[in-house]
Amino acid sequence: MPETFDVGLLGHGTVGSAFAELLDARTEQIETTTGLRPRLSGVLTRSRGDFDEILAASDLIVEVMGGVDPAREYVLRALRAGKHVVTANKQLLSRHGEELWAAAREHGVQLRFEASVGGVVPVIRVLQETLAAAHIDRVTGIVNGTTNFILSEMARTGEAFSSALAEAQRLGYAEADPTDDVNGADAAAKMAILARLAFDTPVHLDQVSYEGIEQITPDDLEYAREFGLGLKLIGTAERIGHPTNEGRSGISVRVHPAFLYPGHPLASVAGPFNAVTIESPAITEITISGPGAGGPQTASAVLGDVISAMIPPASTPETSQRLPVVTDVASAFYLHLDVDDEPGVLAQVAAALGAHGVSVKSVVQKGLGDQARLVMVLHRVPERQFMAALDEIADLGFMRSRPRFIRVIEEEFGV
Ligand SMILES: NC(=O)C1=CN([C@@H]2O[C@H](COP(=O)(O)OP(=O)(O)OC[C@H]3O[C@@H](n4cnc5c(N)ncnc54)[C@H](OP(=O)(O)O)[C@@H]3O)[C@@H](O)[C@H]2O)C=CC1
Numbered sequence: 001m002p003e004t005f006d007v008g009l010l011g012h013g014t015v016g017s018a019f020a021e022l023l024d025a026r027t028e029q030i031e032t033t034t035g036l037r038p039r040l041s042g043v044l045t046r047s048r049g050d051f052d053e054i055l056a057a058s059d060l061i062v063e064v065m066g067g068v069d070p071a072r073e074y075v076l077r078a079l080r081a082g083k084h085v086v087t088a089n090k091q092l093l094s095r096h097g098e099e100l101w102a103a104a105r106e107h108g109v110q111l112r113f114e115a116s117v118g119g120v121v122p123v124i125r126v127l128q129e130t131l132a133a134a135h136i137d138r139v140t141g142i143v144n145g146t147t148n149f150i151l152s153e154m155a156r157t158g159e160a161f162s163s164a165l166a167e168a169q170r171l172g173y174a175e176a177d178p179t180d181d182v183n184g185a186d187a188a189a190k191m192a193i194l195a196r197l198a199f200d201t202p203v204h205l206d207q208v209s210y211e212g213i214e215q216i217t218p219d220d221l222e223y224a225r226e227f228g229l230g231l232k233l234i235g236t237a238e239r240i241g242h243p244t245n246e247g248r249s250g251i252s253v254r255v256h257p258a259f260l261y262p263g264h265p266l267a268s269v270a271g272p273f274n275a276v277t278i279e280s281p282a283i284t285e286i287t288i289s290g291p292g293a294g295g296p297q298t299a300s301a302v303l304g305d306v307i308s309a310m311i312p313p314a315s316t317p318e319t320s321q322r323l324p325v326v327t328d329v330a331s332a333f334y335l336h337l338d339v340d341d342e343p344g345v346l347a348q349v350a351a352a353l354g355a356h357g358v359s360v361k362s363v364v365q366k367g368l369g370d371q372a373r374l375v376m377v378l379h380r381v382p383e384r385q386f387m388a389a390l391d392e393i394a395d396l397g398f399m400r401s402r403p404r405f406i407r408v409i410e411e412e413f414g415v
């Protein structure tokens with residue numbers, strides 16, 4: 001009889017149930033590859049299973065429950081008991097990753113987390129192994145499948161936000177509570193994990209600024225088409241040099257909706273797909289993409305980690321850097337203003353922008369009865385200067401509503 005390798009499964013929802021099916025379907029193949037026969041030793045949900053019994057019966061724990069509590073306690077207890085852990089839980093890692101990785105190192109076991117970012121896109125392996133020797137300058141990603149699916153559907157069909165979200169939930173892309181998907185928190189957690197690996201410095205979710213897509217209207221997508229732009233929820237983690245950081249170098253990690261020109265490597269990523277672009281002088285730039293959400297897709301990444309843990313040891317080393325995380329970065333902007341249709345409006349808007357050093361790249365103006373809509377694309381400028389101009393514009397007497405803005409990613413790719 002071959003030796004068995006016992007896997008305890010915490011969570012049996014979208015990912016957990018797909019994982020159990022896949023493990024069953026791949027048992028023979030895994031046994032041939034590893035010499036060990038994988039076996040499910042127990043399943044924990046809210047209504048079935050006992051954690052202590054599952055832990056005692058397992059060589060490895062798969063955590064696909066989600067949330068921070070009790071996932072953190074279960075993962076820590078498993079590591080301290082000398083069991084490998086595979087998790088897809090980005091909220092947990094972006095808050096308590098350092099504690100968990102330290103526990104894994106201390107107890108000589110593996111904590112693997114490929115499925116926590118990008119679904120089945122192997123970005124964790126690429127950062128930890130393939131690019132371990134590269135000095136990475138920037139990581140840019142579409143790392144939330146739900147929001148990419150919603151924006152793609154809104155652009156493709158003109159569908160409203162709420163019906164696209166309902167479809168994403170039905171297809172198993174969204175979190176149990178989709179708030180974190182649409183408000184950017186899920187993508188922020190993933191970017192914190194990528195930044196930690198790319199820059200070898202601890203990054204906590206609290207240090208990531210994020211905005212979601214709740215404010216995006218079908219209108220924005222229509223104007224985007226006129227400017228030849230595509231709209232995505234973009235995560236950026238980059239090194240920030242001296243000019244914007246009072247002489248110190250640091251990193252910036254952020255998530256927000258952004259317009260992309262068609263030549264951008266992420267511009268064509270549609271539906272629930274994710275993609276991550278990594279820039280480094282040694283490699284110039286690579287982009288990897290694939291399904292970023294969904295039960296079978298994520299389960300495949302989880303099982304890949306389980307198989308890796310069955311073969312040679314690997315651990316996430318302690319960070320060697322302590323880089324400051326900075327927040328004042330430069331961006332180009334799309335600005336959307338509903339104004340009274342009267343002489344001098346455009347001149348006053350331009351004057352307010354000019355007073356803060358913000359220059360206009362292109363403008364579209366539409367008359368709507370006694371009101372007009374001004375939509376502009378602005379050149380790249382430090383964000384605090386743009387915000388100051390925005391406050392001034394918001395106070396102008398002819399404004400019909402709060403100005404709205406979305407960032408535009410316009411720089412050339414390649415370092
Ligand atoms: N869905 C996706 O496409 C992806 C998900 N992930 C991550 O994978 C993880 C799981 O996601 P998903 O499968 O979608 O989530 P689901 O909500 O579909 O499933 C969660 C499972 O965990 C169980 N569970 C939750 N809380 C507890 C608890 N306190 N005690 C015991 N069991 C509990 C639930 O039990 P019960 O059935 O009793 O409610 C359920 O079986 C999350 O961390 C998510 O972020 C990562 C990548 C993609």
Ligand SMILES: N[C@@H](CC=O)C(=O)O
Binds near residue numbers: 186
């Ligand atoms: N809800 C997440 C699932 C994967 O992490 C997403 O939509 O990307």
